[in-house]
Amino acid sequence: MRLHFTTTGRSGIGGRLLGRVLSWKGDVRGTTAIEFALVAPILFALMFGVLELALMFAADRVLNGATASAARLGLTGHAEADLGREATIRAYMDRRVAVLLDPSRLRFEMRTFDGFAGINVPEPFDDRNGNGVYDEGEHYDDINGNGRFDKVVGRVGIGGAGAVDYYEASYPWTFLTPVIGRLMSPDGVVELRASALVQNEPF
Numbered sequence: 001m002r003l004h005f006t007t008t009g010r011s012g013i014g015g016r017l018l019g020r021v022l023s024w025k026g027d028v029r030g031t032t033a034i035e036f037a038l039v040a041p042i043l044f045a046l047m048f049g050v051l052e053l054a055l056m057f058a059a060d061r062v063l064n065g066a067t068a069s070a071a072r073l074g075l076t077g078h079a080e081a082d083l084g085r086e087a088t089i090r091a092y093m094d095r096r097v098a099v100l101l102d103p104s105r106l107r108f109e110m111r112t113f114d115g116f117a118g119i120n121v122p123e124p125f126d127d128r129n130g131n132g133v134y135d136e137g138e139h140y141d142d143i144n145g146n147g148r149f150d151k152v153v154g155r156v157g158i159g160g161a162g163a164v165d166y167y168e169a170s171y172p173w174t175f176l177t178p179v180i181g182r183l184m185s186p187d188g189v190v191e192l193r194a195s196a197l198v199q200n201e202p203f
C-alpha cells in the first residue's frame with residue numbers, strides 16, 4: 001500500500017495534511033511494518049484455522065477407525081486379564097483416540113440387541129412437524145435414561161455370543177481459532193461422531 005500524490009500547492013490544513021502524508025510516503029520501512037501489523041493477525045488466524053481444520057478431519061478419522069476396531073474387538077469376546085469385556089473395549093478405545101483426542105472428553109456407548117430386528121427403533125418421540133424424524137426441541141421418552149434422544153435404543157452394555165452390538169462414539173471438537181470455529185458452528189464446537197454395528201462371533 002503506497003501513497004502517490006501529485007500536487008501544485010500545500011497551503012491551509014489540507015496542504016499540511018498532504019505534506020505529512022507525503023513525508024510518511026518516504027519512509028518505506030515504516031509503511032511495510034504497518035502493513036505487516038495489519039495483515040499478520042489475519043494471516044496467522046487463517047494459517048491456524050486451516051491447521052485446525054486439518055486436525056479436526058484427522059481426529060474424525062481417528063474416532064471412526066477406533067470405533068470400528070473397538071467393535072471388531074468386541075465381537076471376538078476378548079477380555080484382558082482382570083478386566084471384563086466392556087472395560088477391555090473402553091480401555092482399548094481410550095488408547096486408540098489418545099493420539100489426537102482427550103479420552104476424558106470422549107463419549108462412548110455400547111448397546112446390545114438380541115438380533116438385527118429392532119435396531120432401527122428410536123426412542124418414542126412426538127413428531128410435531130411430521131417429518132418422520134426427531135428434531136431438536138421435540139418431546140421424547142428417554143427410555144435408556146441417558147438424558148438425550150437416541151436413534152437406536154437397545155439395552156445398555158454389550159451382549160454375549162451371537163448378539164448384535166452397537167457402538168457409538170462422539171467427541172466435542174473445540175476450535176481455538178475463533179473465526180474458523182464460528183464458521184463451523186455458532187459456539188465453535190463440532191461434534192465428531194462414529195458408530196459401528198456388529199454381530200458377535202460364537203465365542
Ligand SMILES: [Ca+2]
Nearest residue numbers: 127131133135
Ligand atoms: Ca420431527
Ligand SMILES: [Ca+2]
Nearest residue numbers: 142146148150
Ligand atoms: Ca436416551
